[in-house]
Amino acid sequence: MKLGCCYFPEHWPEEMWADDARRMREMGLSLVRIGEFAWSRIEPEPGRFDWGWLDRAIETLADAGLTIMLCTPTATPPKWLVDSMPDMVAIDEQGRPRGFGSRRHYCFSHQGYREQSRRITRALAERYGEHRAITAWQTDNEYGCHDTVLSFSDAAAEAFRAWCAARYGTVEALNTAWGNVFWSMEYRSFAEIDPPHLTVTEANPSHWLDYRRFASDQVVSFNAAQVAILRDLSPGRDVTHNFMGFFTEFDHHDVGRDLDVATWDSYPLGFLEQFWFSEEEKTAYLRQGHPDIAAFHHDLYRGCSDGRWGIIEQQPGPVNWARFNPAPLDGMVALWTLEAMAHGAEFVSYFRWRQAPFAQEQMHAGLLRPDSADAPAADEARMVADVIGEIGPQEIAKAKVALVFSYDAAWVYGIQPQGQSFRYLELVYEWYSALRRRGLDVDIVSVDAALDGYSAVFVPTLPNISPAWIKDIEELTCPILIGPRSGSKTHNLTIPEGLAPGELRKLVPITVTRVESLRDGVVGEGDGWTISRWIEEVETDLSPELALKDGRGVVFARDNIRYCAAWPDRSLLDLLVERIAGEAGLDLMDLPEGIRIRRTASHIFAFNYAAHDIDVSALGLGEPVVGSAHMAPAATVIWTIL
Amino acid sequence: MKLGCCYFPEHWPEEMWADDARRMREMGLSLVRIGEFAWSRIEPEPGRFDWGWLDRAIETLADAGLTIMLCTPTATPPKWLVDSMPDMVAIDEQGRPRGFGSRRHYCFSHQGYREQSRRITRALAERYGEHRAITAWQTDNEYGCHDTVLSFSDAAAEAFRAWCAARYGTVEALNTAWGNVFWSMEYRSFAEIDPPHLTVTEANPSHWLDYRRFASDQVVSFNAAQVAILRDLSPGRDVTHNFMGFFTEFDHHDVGRDLDVATWDSYPLGFLEQFWFSEEEKTAYLRQGHPDIAAFHHDLYRGCSDGRWGIIEQQPGPVNWARFNPAPLDGMVALWTLEAMAHGAEFVSYFRWRQAPFAQEQMHAGLLRPDSADAPAADEARMVADVIGEIGPQEIAKAKVALVFSYDAAWVYGIQPQGQSFRYLELVYEWYSALRRRGLDVDIVSVDAALDGYSAVFVPTLPNISPAWIKDIEELTCPILIGPRSGSKTHNLTIPEGLAPGELRKLVPITVTRVESLRDGVVGEGDGWTISRWIEEVETDLSPELALKDGRGVVFARDNIRYCAAWPDRSLLDLLVERIAGEAGLDLMDLPEGIRIRRTASHIFAFNYAAHDIDVSALGLGEPVVGSAHMAPAATVIWTIL
Amino acid sequence: MKLGCCYFPEHWPEEMWADDARRMREMGLSLVRIGEFAWSRIEPEPGRFDWGWLDRAIETLADAGLTIMLCTPTATPPKWLVDSMPDMVAIDEQGRPRGFGSRRHYCFSHQGYREQSRRITRALAERYGEHRAITAWQTDNEYGCHDTVLSFSDAAAEAFRAWCAARYGTVEALNTAWGNVFWSMEYRSFAEIDPPHLTVTEANPSHWLDYRRFASDQVVSFNAAQVAILRDLSPGRDVTHNFMGFFTEFDHHDVGRDLDVATWDSYPLGFLEQFWFSEEEKTAYLRQGHPDIAAFHHDLYRGCSDGRWGIIEQQPGPVNWARFNPAPLDGMVALWTLEAMAHGAEFVSYFRWRQAPFAQEQMHAGLLRPDSADAPAADEARMVADVIGEIGPQEIAKAKVALVFSYDAAWVYGIQPQGQSFRYLELVYEWYSALRRRGLDVDIVSVDAALDGYSAVFVPTLPNISPAWIKDIEELTCPILIGPRSGSKTHNLTIPEGLAPGELRKLVPITVTRVESLRDGVVGEGDGWTISRWIEEVETDLSPELALKDGRGVVFARDNIRYCAAWPDRSLLDLLVERIAGEAGLDLMDLPEGIRIRRTASHIFAFNYAAHDIDVSALGLGEPVVGSAHMAPAATVIWTIL
Ligand SMILES: [Zn+2]
Ligand SMILES: [Zn+2]
Ligand SMILES: [Zn+2]
The missing domain is CATH 2.60.40.1180 (Golgi alpha-mannosidase II)
Structure with missing residues (x-):
């Protein structure tokens, strides 16, 4: 595994570059990512390129023996570009333009900006595509960051109409698929369709789901256009994009298919603070991050790009963007880095080389302090470099356990939670955590992934199940655990004929006749475990494998497949993991907490x-x-x- | 009492209609409401009506022996209509248009849409007004749902100016009535007046109160225009509109005056979750609703339309719109239905016949499941039908206790709470609950209602008291309890000459010299009871009937009238109910909790x-x-x- | 010290004026403030002035022996003026116009409104500037109230560009100062710069800081233009403006420099309820206000205008604008008034004479009730007048302790808190409170103030420290305590070369290498004290004077200067105050709580x-x-x- 860092030569006097490069090498780094936000320096005026500084920066880094990942700078179009076509910015759900002054100020559907994105990508690829030191490209930066996948601009509306027309052929088909008869929402032509925002009350959930799919597809095609140019002009180099944590606004499996390597940006402390963890967890893991945050994403993103992945931004110290920003414990940066190696990362690159003393991220730590002295992470990087040397390159094998993840599912539950505590990411994370607490290695895979060869398969929930998926599952003989709400929706977010669990009824002969979402604090009592948040009423000839004390069935099994008709607590998850491990011949470990x-x-x-x-x-x-x-x-x- | 259901033939294949109708009859239902949101099917293109399907649906239902309540579809104008006059939509308080894509996307003040509303009403009434099976009409659906009474459109501004001119005659009169001199807010003409939104800080409360009254009047006249057409073209049929729960955005007494029958939409579980009830109450009554929610509305709406009322939408299972959506206990649907009978309902109609598998309300239960099997409520409906058969039609008598309710009061306190926990609906509900906990039947009446014949009268609060009302009260000899802030405002939301309680001082010789609103947790201690939220300093020669331990008087009485100068806790309410019941000769019961x-x-x-x-x-x-x-x-x- | 009141003759029938004036005198008042919001009465139509009523009001008050503070009415331009130039209103951060209907509906940068402001000021000053009874002027009212300092209008954008050009000379200098290279935020000309709102994520903090400084400067110049006219046309009269509580949106030291007397509006109960105090404090001091609220502002504003100050609006009873509005304890109004005297006030004027029965502030108490009877505060005013008579005029001396306050610092931490509980005002208030709890008198002074002569100096935090300030500090020999984050930023909100504490390192040889912000509930344990919210890692050869139990240094001292590298709790503050008092020879008192x-x-x-x-x-x-x-x-x- 390589170590690396993110470097912004344009932020520092040219005199510092050579020494920076030397120190990177001394620290054990061999990869450097550059160029990410440098558009205003590359092209300071429309059509006038200033390559000099970048040429020299690349040479300096290359001369020091570093390999370079070069980025397209499309996350930060310069002011002159925005002023030349002000309607290129996204429009937020409230109808406000999201203007210049920070980053990501563009709408994925704007044709003029798409042309600019290709133009600047081509310019970079033409100049550096065959440079000896350039071994990889990153497209743009953190697609979707700051809630930028969805836009409600005219450009987006227009593109959405075309997307609908391509998908449904006739507007009658769309009306039927969405159930538009419901509130006289029927359209007479695709031209009548608007984005689903600023409606008096919630828009049709099918409308929203298609809008989310459309928006995700726009990210995919925006990215693909850059990838095509890079493959053409920079053959043999890896193309990647850096994903984020706990982020489901676009389908990362779809974007991943166009990449050689999936990368992600790992900030465990910020993620702990900003997401659903309890106050107790936030305090107990204040300076470490919850123990499954990093691993969860490693395993998820490894499944997005044929197994090749890395970390391109690794938190090296306190960050600037969470509500509170503590410092990692001594040793955590090394721990995080080595954990990535254990999950098969090809590289871990720290963000950033030197803390910038100015602008939005001035309080974000680097490997160096702003005064160029080593920050604490520097020594941890050196230590990791030593360990890598000691134990040599690591290969990873397919895990014995698969966990199925679906971005579409995240959208479905986001659009229609039915109970405000039903959070897809949290449910999946809890299941993942239950496996990890017992020492199991896990592959997080997409719905399309082949599942044969796994000893056990976990599907926390999958609302929309296709006949093809059922067929694949049918052929498996290993234990499979499928969670609540699975099969409860058609592809268009309607209720399937014959009710939930839809297609799944072929495997587990049950019918969900009614569901309940439960307010916080209300639980159903089992024998040493509870359920909360969600419970289903099941009609079946099966007798439940596990039931509440009041007799309501919770877990139903046929052959190798179990269905859990409620949101399980940790004790119930533990119990199910134990039973399944027993059946699958998986060894569990009794790991101390933490x-x-x-x-x-x-x-x-x-x-x-x-x-x-x-x-x-x-x-x-x-x-x-x-x-x-x-x-x-x-x-x-x-x-x-x- | 009849049972019925809400049915949407346009949601189902025509082949299903006859069997649906047969099953309705089998289940004991005799009334069916249809047509509510069907505009896009009735008039798929401007001016082209498609009556065929509706003709056949009505015949099918009629042939099965069902009587029909037909709705005007004006809550859901089709897209082509909105596109033909985009300014027909309401503008929200933030200035954003509230567009197409759900329902209620119209401004009550838009003259063009008013014309369309009359046109479609006339078209329906001309075609079906004299149909043998049509026994009733519903205008529109749930006026005001999704916060749609207030609009800040140009149409609304224009209409408000005319309303002000009609009310005040001269702009000088308006300036004086509102006290516009206060911050140089004086107008030189009615044309200078705008709606009271988007001001730098709060607008003049008198301005707001008139805007609320105007907006309520717009609902009244919008409705009246439909009623006039229906009465003309469909003689002998009842006209109704379906009111909602805990909803005070327009004056239901005013709308009710134009109706034959008041109906309301009863969703006790959703209302419990969404309103001010404590966490303990929300948990204790999770699957039942708080015991006074349904009864409160029965008694309130019975007072809106000369005593004729019904439930047109009764919750039959979990709904989709609350933060959490549990299922009713077995038996609750029957209980709710029979309780409506006990309060004098002419009918109870379940919403809806069959759960729709698509669109916004797909998670809203019906009497049938989406797969057409009986949902649990079906058997409860059958059971209720049996009970109705057994005990026969029920007449109700005037209650012995009257409780006075005022929509104007709700607006006054909404505009000027003075302490953020002073919630009108909650105060009234607590008083109502105190009476019901002791087994009393209650009529909730408007300020205009005749009060003679009651054994006791409760007025939780009435900020604006007219001399005429005082005269009516003066003639009563029964015990009367009047709550805090009564008489504290003039009709224009200013402080009356001589201070609070204004006109009421003629009956109870006290002067409220100063008031306090108190933060949560701060109470005044009485003898076994407390006050909180609100307390008044009273100047009087009377000695208080009840005082705080520190000597501050809380309850003051003269003759048959008591004034309570604070927000009482449940113990103080109990004490007052006991004293008054003793004086009024009312029998109280000791009812177990629940x-x-x-x-x-x-x-x-x-x-x-x-x-x-x-x-x-x-x-x-x-x-x-x-x-x-x-x-x-x-x-x-x-x-x-x- | 004089007593006075705020009076609005235009709110009352002319017949009442003479008696009102007589009663003011009887109550011991000698000063009356008028005219504040009277524009629509002074100039009811464009260019038509109605001086008659104001002439008579002034004569009536003067004849009773009252001196008058006359206000410019620019906080409430009339509707006709706004309609004549609709773009004069401010635009809020969300892009919405802040329209007519309350007050302060103008943008400080609008040139047209600036012209109007000068015109009406001149008109008033020409008519009354030399009137015998006019002894003072108040410009406008409560600049910035209702969040009105910042505007995002076109006028503001234009003015900001000019401000930037004047400050930086070249756009390259601005790009460098702000670090605009960071996300390609570089500008090619000043014309490309926009206000920093509606950006996708946070704008550059340097951009924000300059926008805040610009906005503050606009307030200063708006005020200065009125002051210049008043000085010209009304020689010898004091000019003041009324500041607010816990309000830092503009630099009061800068505005104060143009005033003769600083005044402020003291509402201790509302401030307690609306600000950061704990639930316990809000309950314990419900009817008193926290014991340091009033004093803090007395000492702060005394430092804004060469020591001359007064209270122009003193809370006399319950107000209308806090979440909850209790009444002061009997005696509090007198206490507040006498406390102002003890801090050197020239006058205390109650807001208002008589409670208005109409419009926005009808629930705001006065010295008289709306029915003209004495409100409870009237007797307290009389009592205070007696005390003043008894003890005679009070002179105050320079305090022994100085506390340094900086509006710029408030902006810096508001823009970049780094941890959401780092609140500048709260930190300063806690330090001030720690001094007051031990009976010390304090001067709150600006960064420019001369500090010689003080026995001890406290600087709770000062992010941006100039070499000149260091030089001044160096010359002091008294104990100085400087708090966390001091010296951590340059003037442009970037990190100084050599890191924090920047220039301060010359005095205390430490380097802050890393900082942590901590979530609520997380503390660092010292010996009988804790730190929370914020802690710094310090590199130094000094051994810490005080350290956490885990060894981390918290207080570092060299010679007479201590640096506290964390947010101290009250115990640590007590300890530091004791040590410093010992060194400075200050007598501390053991005051009972309260x-x-x-x-x-x-x-x-x-x-x-x-x-x-x-x-x-x-x-x-x-x-x-x-x-x-x-x-x-x-x-x-x-x-x-x-
Ligand atoms: Zn990043
Ligand atoms: Zn409804
Ligand atoms: Zn004020």
Whole structure:
């Protein structure tokens, strides 16, 4: 695994570049990402390119022996470009233009901006596409960041109408698919269709779902246009894009298909603070991040691009954008880096080389402080470089457990939660966490992924199930656990004929006749476990495998397939994981709270996410090759697989 | 009492209609409401009517022996109509148009849309006005739903200016009435007046109050225009409109005056979740609704239309629109239906016949599931039909207790709460609840209602009191309890000469010299009771009937009239109800928590809102004719009045 | 000290004026403020002035022996004026116009309105500038109230561009100063610059800081234009403007420089409710206000205008604008008034004479009730007038302790809090409170103020420190305590070369290498004290004076200067105040909770803010000249300094 960093030569005097490059190498880094937001320096005026500084920066880095990932700068079109076509900006759901002054101020559907995006990509690729040091490209930056996937501009409306026409052929077909008869919402032509915002009350959920799919497709085609140019003009280089954490606004499997390598931007402390974790978790893991945050994304994004992935932005210290911004414990940066290696990362690149003293991210730490002294992360990077040297390159094998993830599902529940605590990402994360707490390695896969070869398959929920997917599942013999609301919707977000679980009824003969969403604090009591948030009434000849004390069935099984008709608590998840592991012949571990395990083909890694010492000798993994079984907070320990 | 349902033939294949109608009859239903949102099917293109399907639907239902309530479809103008005059939509308080894509996308003040509303009403009335099966009409649907009474469009501004001119004659009169001198807000002509939104800080409360009155009047006249056409072209049929729960945006007494029958849409579980109830109440009554929600509205709306009323939409299972959507306990649908009967409903119609598998309300239960099987409510409807058969039609008598309700009051306190916990609806509801907890039947009446004949009168608060009302009250000899802030405002929301309680001082010689609103948790301690939220300083020669421990008077009485100068807690309300009942010769009952009682002319009903069994034998009402005195959760029991 | 009131003759029938004036005098008042919002009465139509009523009002008041403060009415331009140039209104951050219908509906940058402001000021000054009774002028009213300092109008954008050009000279200089290279935010000309709102994510903090400075400068120049006219046409009269509480949207030191007297509007109960105080404090001081609220502003605004200051609006009873509006305890109005005297006020004027029965502030108490009877505050005013007579005029001396306050700092932390609980005003207030709890008198001074002569100097935080300030500090020998984040930013809100604390490193040789913001509930434990919210990692050869139990240094000292590298709790502040007082030879008092002390040149005042009796005999101040050492709630006691 390579180490790297994100570097912005345009932020620093040219005199500093060579020494920066030298220090990168000294620190054990071999990859550098540049160019991300540099449009105003590359093309300071319409059509006038200033390549000089970038030529020199690339040479300097290359001369130091660094390989370079070059970015297209399309996340930050300069002011002159925006002024030349003011309608290129996105329009927010409230109808306001999202103007110049920060970044991502463009609408994915604007044809003029798409032309500009291709033009600047082509200009960069023509100049540097065959440069010896350029080994990879990043398209744009963090598609969708700051809520920029959805736009409600005229350009978007126009493109959406065309998308609908292409999808449905006739407006009658669309009216039927969406159920537009419901409130006299029928259209006479595609031209009558608007985006689903600023309606008096909620718009038709089918309308919203198609708008989300359309918006995702716009990201895909925007990206694909850059990729095509890069492949053409820069053959043999990897193309990537950097995904974000807990972010489902576009379909990353779809974008991933056009990439060679999926990368993501890993900020565990910020993610802990900003998402649904409890106050207790936010305090317990204040300076570590919750132990499954990074791993979850590693396994998710590894499934987005044929297994090749990396971290292009790794948090090296406090950040600037969360409500509160503590510093990582000593050792966490190394832990996060090594954990990525254990999950098969090709590289981990720190964001950023040196903390910038100006502008929006001046409070975001780097490997260097703004005064160029080493920040604490620098030594951790060096330490990791040593470990990499010691244990050598790591191969990873297919995991024994698969977990199915669907962006479409995230949209469905976002549009129609039916109970405000039904959060798709949280449900999936809880299931993933239940597996990881017992030491299992997991592949998070798309709905299209082949599932044969896995010892167990977990589907936290999948609202819209196709006959083809059922056929694939039918052929599996391993234990499969499928969660609530699965099969409850058609492809167009309507209720399937014969009710939920729709196509799934072929495998598990049950009918969900009624559902309840439950307010916080209301639970259904099982034997040592509870359900909350969501419970279904099931009609079936099966007798439930697990039921509430009041007799209501919760888990129903036929053959190798279980269906869980409620939102399970951690105890119920533990129970199900144990039963399934028993059936699948999977070894479970009893891990102390805060410890996580991950295996490569050759090594076993353990990570201590707790803020206190933990001795893991009892795991019986023998003598470590790196670290000690008596683990300090934020420690990593590595054993060879015997 | 008739049972019925809401049916949307346009949502289902024509082949299903006859069987649906047959099953309705089998289930004991005799009334069906149709046509509510069908404009796009009735008039698919401007001026081209497609009556065929509706003709056939009406015949099919009529042939099955059902009587029909037909609706005007004006809540959902089709897209082609909106596109033909885009300024017909309302403008929200933030200045944004409220566009097509859901429902209620029109401004009540738009003259063009008013013309369309009359045109489509006339077209329907001409075609079906004399049809044998059409026994009733519903105008539009749920006026004001989704916050649609207020609009800030140009059409509304124009209409408001005319309304002001009509009301005040001269702009000088308006300036004086509103106190516009205050911040140089004086107008030189009516043309200078704008709606009171988007001001730098709050607009003049008098301005707001008149805007609310104007907006309410616009609803009244919009409705009246449809009613006039229906009366003309469909003689002998009842005209109704369906009101909502906890909704005070227009004056329902005013709209009710133009109707034959008031109807309302009863969703007790959703209302519990969405309104001010405590966490404890929301949990205790999760699947029942708070025990006074339905009754409160029955008694309120019965007072809006000369006593004739019904439920046109009764919740039959989980709904889709609350934050959380649990299912009713078994028996609750029957309980709700029978409780409506006990309050004098002419009909209860379930919303809806069959759950729609598509569009916005696909998660809203019906009597049938989307797959046409019976939903749980179906059997409860059958059971209720049996009970109706057993005990026969119920007459109700005037209650012994009147509670005065004023929409104007709701607006006054909404505009000028003075303390953020002063909520008019909550105050009235608490007083109503205090009466119901002791087994009293209550009429909720308007300020104009004749009060003679009642044994006791409760006025939770009435800010603006006219001399005429005082004269009426003066003639009463029964005990009267009048709550805080009564008489504190003139008709224009200014402070009356001589201070609060204004005209009321003629009856109770007190002067409110100063008021306090109190933050949550701050109380004034009485002897076994407290006050909170609001307390007044009273200057008077009377000695208080009840005072705080610190000596501050809270209840002041002269002759038969008491004034309560604070927001009372439940204990103080109980104490006052007991004293007044003693004076009025009213029998109070000691009801277990969760039990409610209601009498018709011939029967006594008891309802168990608790989630556990309760034995009510101790009430000594003898042998029930329906049900058992050992009441299960959600049980109803009925005795004959001896 | 004079007493006075705010009077609106235009609100009352002319017949009442003479008696009102007579009663003011009887109550002990000698100053009356008028004219504040009277534009529509002064100039009812464009260019037509109606001076008659105002001439008569002024004569009536003058004849009664009252001196008059006359206001320019520019906070409330009439409707005809707004209609004549609709673009004069401010545009809010969301892009919406802030229209007519309340007050402050103008943009400070609109040239047309500036011309109108000068025109009406000149008209008033020409007519009354030399009137015998006019002794003072107030410009406008409460600049910035209702969030009106910032506007995003075209006029503001245009003015901002000019401001930038004047400040930076070249756009390249601006690009460099702001770090616009960061996200390709570079401008090619000043004309390309927009206000920093409606950006996709946060705009550049340097952009925001300059926008805030620009907006503050617009207030300064708007005010200065009125002042110039008044000085010209009304020589010898004091010019003032009324500031507000806890309000930092413009630089009051800058505005104050153009005034003769700073005044402020003191509403302690509303401020307690609306600001950051804990639930416990809000309950304990419900009817008193927190004991440091009024004093904090007295000392702050005294520092804004060369020591001359007064209260022009003193809360006399419940107000209308807080979430909850309780009444002051009996005695509080007198306490507040006498406390102002103890801090050197030239006058205290109650808002308002008589409660208005109409419009927005009808629930705001006055000295008289709307029915003209005395409100409770009237007697308290009389009592204060007596005390003033008894103890005579009070001189105040420079305090021994200085606390440095910076509006620029408030903007910096508002723009870039880095942790959401880092609130500048709260930090400063806590430090001020720590001093007051030990009986110290404090001068709150600007960054430019001369600090020599003080026995101790406290700088809660000062992000941007100039070499000149360092030089001034260097010359001081008294103990100085400087708080976290000081010196952490350059003048343009970037990180200084050599890191925080920037220039301060010359005095205290430390480097802040990393900072953490901490979520609520997370603390660092010291010995009997804690830190929270914010902590810095410090690199230094100094050994810390105080450290956390884990060894992390918190307080670092060299010579007479201490730096506190965290947000201290009250215990740590107490400890630091004790140490510094010891070093500075300051006497500390042990004051019971709720008691505050303040000295004039001749007297010592004690104020009981608690809601219960407190005996302060133990303070050993001897026999009071006013009041008793056994203090009732809201009591004031005064001793002569021996
Ligand atoms: Zn990033
Ligand atoms: Zn409805
Ligand atoms: Zn004011």
